[in-house]
Amino acid sequence: MALTILDPNTALIIIDLQKGIVGLPVIHPIDGVIERARALADAFRRRGLPVVLVNVAGGAPGRTEQPPQTGARPDGWTDLVPELDRQAGDIVVTKRTWGAFASTDLEARLKARGVTQVVVAGVATGTGVEATARQAYEAGFNVTLALDAMTDIRPEAHDYSIRNIFPRLGETGTSREIIDLLATKDA
Numbered sequence: 001m002a003l004t005i006l007d008p009n010t011a012l013i014i015i016d017l018q019k020g021i022v023g024l025p026v027i028h029p030i031d032g033v034i035e036r037a038r039a040l041a042d043a044f045r046r047r048g049l050p051v052v053l054v055n056v057a058g059g060a061p062g063r064t065e066q067p068p069q070t071g072a073r074p075d076g077w078t079d080l081v082p083e084l085d086r087q088a089g090d091i092v093v094t095k096r097t098w099g100a101f102a103s104t105d106l107e108a109r110l111k112a113r114g115v116t117q118v119v120v121a122g123v124a125t126g127t128g129v130e131a132t133a134r135q136a137y138e139a140g141f142n143v144t145l146a147l148d149a150m151t152d153i154r155p156e157a158h159d160y161s162i163r164n165i166f167p168r169l170g171e172t173g174t175s176r177e178i179i180d181l182l183a184t185k186d187a
Helices: 030-046 106-112 125-138 155-169 175-186
Strands: 010-015 051-056 091-095 117-123 142-151 171-173
Touching: 010 030, 010 125, 010 142, 030 051, 030 117, 030 142, 030 175, 051 125, 091 106, 117 125, 125 142, 125 155, 142 155, 142 175, 155 171, 171 175
Parallel strands: 010 051, 010 117, 051 091, 117 142, 142 171
Antiparallel strands: none
16 A cells, blocks of 8 residues: 555654664665654654654563573663654653564553554564554554665565565555655645
8 A cells, every 4th residue: 555644643663773783784774774764753853743762672581482682782782873863852662572562651652642643664674663563553553664764684574574564554655755745734
């Protein structure tokens, strides 16, 4: 489905653009992903719309076939990249699961602000971005995914999410299309 509309009270959620993750070998240049996420954040801030910056500081408990990565993380691993220009009014969420809604108060915070739609961007497409989009959809938010403001370390996961999962969760578009839709609300 092509991008058609943004609700009057839409929030931007940027997933895991933090120092410990942006150095991973992703399939799209991370500088461009950060640049487009920042452009989205600036556009949302100019309109007084909520910007949510999410970092990850661990993993969910539970037994899995693939053991979790353990060991000490370097200092600053969870720090959001400075290019996002974190502002005092931004909502900051630290998660310990793939999605930003599970085990956090994000849903309540957004609903308290009257948010009915979210735009999701960040890394990784097939894990943090997809899990957050799924959780947002299941919580009743309209979901939009900024396809050029996300990436993954696995091309097959990125492509599968974009082709098969995202169209079932909401609408997709580029960061430019989303910013242009925000601009039409000003007119």
